[in-house]
Amino acid sequence: MAVPQQQRPAARPLAGLRVLDLTRRVAGPYAGQLFAEYGADVVKIEPLDGDPARQCGPFPDDRPDPEASGLFAHLNLGKRSVVIDVGRPDGADLVRRLARTADVVLEDFRPGQAAALGLDYERLSADHERLIYCALSNFGQTGPYRDYEATEITFQAMSGFMAGSGDPAREPLWIPLFLAQQLAGAFAYLTTLAAEHAVHLTGRGSYVDVSVHEAMLELQDLMITAYSYSGSVRQRLGYRRDTNHPSTILPCRDGYVVLLVVFPKDFAELMRLAGREDLARDPRMRTGPERAQHADEIDAALLPWLRQHTADEIYRVCQQRRIPVSIPLTAEQILVSPQLVARGFFRTVEHPAIGAITHPGPPFRVGDHSRVGGAPRLGAHTDEALGDVGVEQPEREALRASGVIA
Amino acid sequence: MTDASMPLSGVWILDLTQVWAGPKCTQILADLGAEVVKVESPRRTDPARGTTNLLGLERYPDRDRGAKPHNRSGYFNAMNRNKVGGNLDLRTVEGLEQFRKLVVRADVVVDNFSAGVMDRLGLGPDALLELNPSLVVVSMSGFGSYGPDSGFLAWAETIEAMGGLPALTGYEHGPPMLTFQAASDPIAGIFGAAAVLTALRQVRATGVGLYVDLAQLEVLVSLNSTALLDAAMNHRSPGRLGNADPSMVPHGCYPCREPDTWVSVAVRSNEDWDRFRRCLPDIAELQGSDLETLDGRRRRRHELDDLIGGWTSKRSADEVQATLQAAGVPAGRVMTVRDVVADPHVRSRDLFQTIGHSEVGDYPYYYPVGARFGDRARFRPYKPAPTFGEDNRIFLGEILGLDAARIEAFYQAGVASVDPLEDVLIDAPPLQPATTTGTVPSHEQQ
Numbered sequence: 001m002a003v004p005q006q007q008r009p010a011a012r013p014l015a016g017l018r019v020l021d022l023t024r025r026v027a028g029p030y031a032g033q034l035f036a037e038y039g040a041d042v043v044k045i046e047p048l049d050g051d052p053a054r055q056c057g058p059f060p061d062d063r064p065d066p067e068a069s070g071l072f073a074h075l076n077l078g079k080r081s082v083v084i085d086v087g088r089p090d091g092a093d094l095v096r097r098l099a100r101t102a103d104v105v106l107e108d109f110r111p112g113q114a115a116a117l118g119l120d121y122e123r124l125s126a127d128h129e130r131l132i133y134c135a136l137s138n139f140g141q142t143g144p145y146r147d148y149e150a151t152e153i154t155f156q157a158m159s160g161f162m163a164g165s166g167d168p169a170r171e172p173l174w175i176p177l178f179l180a181q182q183l184a185g186a187f188a189y190l191t192t193l194a195a196e197h198a199v200h201l202t203g204r205g206s207y208v209d210v211s212v213h214e215a216m217l218e219l220q221d222l223m224i225t226a227y228s229y230s231g232s233v234r235q236r237l238g239y240r241r242d243t244n245h246p247s248t249i250l251p252c253r254d255g256y257v258v259l260l261v262v263f264p265k266d267f268a269e270l271m272r273l274a275g276r277e278d279l280a281r282d283p284r285m286r287t288g289p290e291r292a293q294h295a296d297e298i299d300a301a302l303l304p305w306l307r308q309h310t311a312d313e314i315y316r317v318c319q320q321r322r323i324p325v326s327i328p329l330t331a332e333q334i335l336v337s338p339q340l341v342a343r344g345f346f347r348t349v350e351h352p353a354i355g356a357i358t359h360p361g362p363p364f365r366v367g368d369h370s371r372v373g374g375a376p377r378l379g380a381h382t383d384e385a386l387g388d389v390g391v392e393q394p395e396r397e398a399l400r401a402s403g404v405i406a
Numbered sequence: 407m408t409d410a411s412m413p414l415s416g417v418w419i420l421d422l423t424q425v426w427a428g429p430k431c432t433q434i435l436a437d438l439g440a441e442v443v444k445v446e447s448p449r450r451t452d453p454a455r456g457t458t459n460l461l462g463l464e465r466y467p468d469r470d471r472g473a474k475p476h477n478r479s480g481y482f483n484a485m486n487r488n489k490v491g492g493n494l495d496l497r498t499v500e501g502l503e504q505f506r507k508l509v510v511r512a513d514v515v516v517d518n519f520s521a522g523v524m525d526r527l528g529l530g531p532d533a534l535l536e537l538n539p540s541l542v543v544v545s546m547s548g549f550g551s552y553g554p555d556s557g558f559l560a561w562a563e564t565i566e567a568m569g570g571l572p573a574l575t576g577y578e579h580g581p582p583m584l585t586f587q588a589a590s591d592p593i594a595g596i597f598g599a600a601a602v603l604t605a606l607r608q609v610r611a612t613g614v615g616l617y618v619d620l621a622q623l624e625v626l627v628s629l630n631s632t633a634l635l636d637a638a639m640n641h642r643s644p645g646r647l648g649n650a651d652p653s654m655v656p657h658g659c660y661p662c663r664e665p666d667t668w669v670s671v672a673v674r675s676n677e678d679w680d681r682f683r684r685c686l687p688d689i690a691e692l693q694g695s696d697l698e699t700l701d702g703r704r705r706r707r708h709e710l711d712d713l714i715g716g717w718t719s720k721r722s723a724d725e726v727q728a729t730l731q732a733a734g735v736p737a738g739r740v741m742t743v744r745d746v747v748a749d750p751h752v753r754s755r756d757l758f759q760t761i762g763h764s765e766v767g768d769y770p771y772y773y774p775v776g777a778r779f780g781d782r783a784r785f786r787p788y789k790p791a792p793t794f795g796e797d798n799r800i801f802l803g804e805i806l807g808l809d810a811a812r813i814e815a816f817y818q819a820g821v822a823s824v825d826p827l828e829d830v831l832i833d834a835p836p837l838q839p840a841t842t843t844g845t846v847p848s849h850e851q852q
């Protein structure tokens with residue numbers, strides 16, 4: 001099938017936008033990466049010992065090296081790295097000089113700390129009305145939990161997500177992704193872009209307060225409404241749904257398949273594929289709740305057929321009949337997924353320390369992504385970026401000698 | 407209709423989305439001030455109004471479907487506020503003609519149909535961009551518009567499975583697990599909103615419209631980056647580890663005193679460990695010097711989990727959370743939506759807005775945009791989700807400029823309708839316990 005022409009325009013949508021990224025670890029750097037991905041100039045300020053994400057794996061051959069972190073490499077594609085000790089008055093002053101030429105400041109300081117450093121919105125926007133200042137934090141800038149410590153599982157627990165995940169007879173389960181933190185990064189990105197849209201109409205920027213916890217709550221909006229409407233609270237379902245079957249994962253010859261069979265015609269078709277015409281017409285199994293009552297019987301009828309076929313065979317034969325079956329793919333299988341390969345989703349980016357790395361592509365493609373470079377070495381752009389705002393070489397040497405920059 | 411002070415005031419969006427992923431996208435944009443005109447089919451309404459037997463009675467106020475259940479579904483009402491809702495059958499010549507008139511005036515067209523549906527309607531990206539060369543077209547199909555699987559059915563769990571989530575999720579040595587929360591739908595919606603805003607900026611700079619072929623699969627896979635980078639670098643796929651995290655020990659979900667109450671605890675560093683063990687001074691087994699390193703704690707991981715579970719099970723989840731947080735250790739109780747709504751922090755953040763609706767009355771909805779801008783007054787809801795056909799007078803009369811006779815002719819011919827023309831319930835909704843909400847398909851088969 002032809003790739004539609006409009007898909008790859010040469011332009012970059014955020015060309016000309018300047019972002020000063022003061023964030024570390026995952027949520028903020030991911031927001032900054034989205035800006036870099038779509039064409040903004042993102043200057044990342046790192047402390048003298050670097051963003052702590054540089055200490056996080058995966059590493060090639062599991063050899064820890066702050067210049068070879070896969071996590072850091074991915075979340076900082078296409079940025080410039082400038083090392084400034086923002087805790088020193090001279091360092092904070094450099095950040096203020098950089099902010100004067102930025103359209104966007106992203107920060108993830110502890111609530112209150114930006115003001116203590118003289119890097120808060122009031123200070124930075126005083127002579128820069130168009131500035132958009134986006135503060136990311138665990139639980140927002142206000143409220144009883146604003147100083148709470150958190151890591152990914154904390155957000156998944158406190159948002160309603162884990163309460164609905166796992167076997168009801170066992171402990172609730174998390175999903176080991178940076179889900180809450182990346183969603184917060186996405187909200188920081190899109191909310192800032194909305195504010196940037198308004199700058200063109202009003203000439204005025206905005207302050208934006210993005211909470212990782214609240215970004216994760218976005219996934220619960222329907223469940224919250226169901227609770228408001230009827231008082232119902234979702235429980236963990238475990239391996240099956242009690243209102244429909246098969247909505248489940250079953251083993252096959254070489255792994256597992258995910259079956260989501262809701263409509264009666266799909267159930268009948270599936271049972272015919274499994275050679276069970278009798279169950280395809282069984283009057284006890286017309287609706288989802290009826291089939292849920294007979295889940296064991298249905299699984300027993302499906303398993304002999306499933307065990308004769310690979311996951312890919314079952315996926316394709318069912319999907320060709322419009323039955324929504326899928327495969328719980330592993331990471332290695334995803335890397336060679338025919339669909340993603342055909343779409344050119346993965347990309348190889350040259351990294352200054354570890355050479356070519358295969359990265360997942362952007363969440364959606366707009367404009368030219370081929371110009372997104374590798375993540376920077378620590379401080380690779382300190383001289384360049386400070387030079388751009390008039391911090392000349394003698395001043396930089398003095399700052400470097402006193403340990404304010406590196 | 408919108409307040410001119412909102413960030414996206416004046417952005418005009420034609421919304422062909424349905425169920426959750428697409429409506430979530432346009433909901434975010436509508437809450438930010440965009441003018442969203444949602445166009446439903448008079449025959450096949452948005453399935454979130456109540457199509458499949460997966461959706462139980464919990465979505466209706468007091469579990470009462472009422473005379474017009476399609477106007478009372480919480481799943482529709484939660485996701486379509488601040489939108490004008492009209493209907494038009496795009497499979498009729500007249501309906502399509504009217505829709506094409508709207509395309510000429512729109513800034514954005516968004517759909518989340520299966521790949522190929524817009525083309526079959528004559529509304530593929532080339533046709534839309536020919537009508538309006540500065541248009542942003544965002545299609546949010548499951549697998550994307552091209553590629554060998556592009557025509558396949560993609561429900562939320564399909565996307566999650568092919569994106570690698572169940573392979574990572576599950577108990578140690580157990581099978582892969584679905585969470586049955588359809589999380590990929592709202593996730594795709596959030597990124598859909600980001601895609602619209604990204605593309606709008608390019609159009610503002612260049613004046614040239616563009617098509618974004620958003621594949622919900624690619625959104626999910628892009629979030630699975632750590633495992634994929636590890637697979638690419640080291641040729642392996644992570645196994646399922648329950649709630650463990652290889653880089654943090656202890657890291658888990660522990661039982662508390664009341665039935666089915668739990669607390670998550672994560673020890674991120676040796677410093678965290680020191681703070682943590684001081685909170686449990688009576689447990690001698692936790693005070694050993696061999697536990698001061700990550701490797702030492704890894705070796706005794708299961709034993710530590712048992713010891714911690716023994717301590718938490720004598721306490722309320724609130725108490726564990728407060729005690730450990732006071733010491734600077736990340737601990738958070740596992741909250742249900744009931745806990746979330748009652749939580750003092752959530753309440754202090756003013757994250758809900760009560761919206762009146764003519765057929766369900768006043769209910770609170772999750773509405774965080776005001777908290778995000780620190781300006782609740784500026785982001786007040788201005789419109790509940792439309793009942794079916796409620797806005798046809800505005801949509802057909804004011805927006806499309808049709809006179810009363812023409813509207814009546816449309817109604818007679820079934821090009822538009824006051825009520826859904828086909829029964830939206832495929833199966834009778836089951837009487838089910840008040841404990842589950844269903845997932846809903848990402849895409850209705852068309």
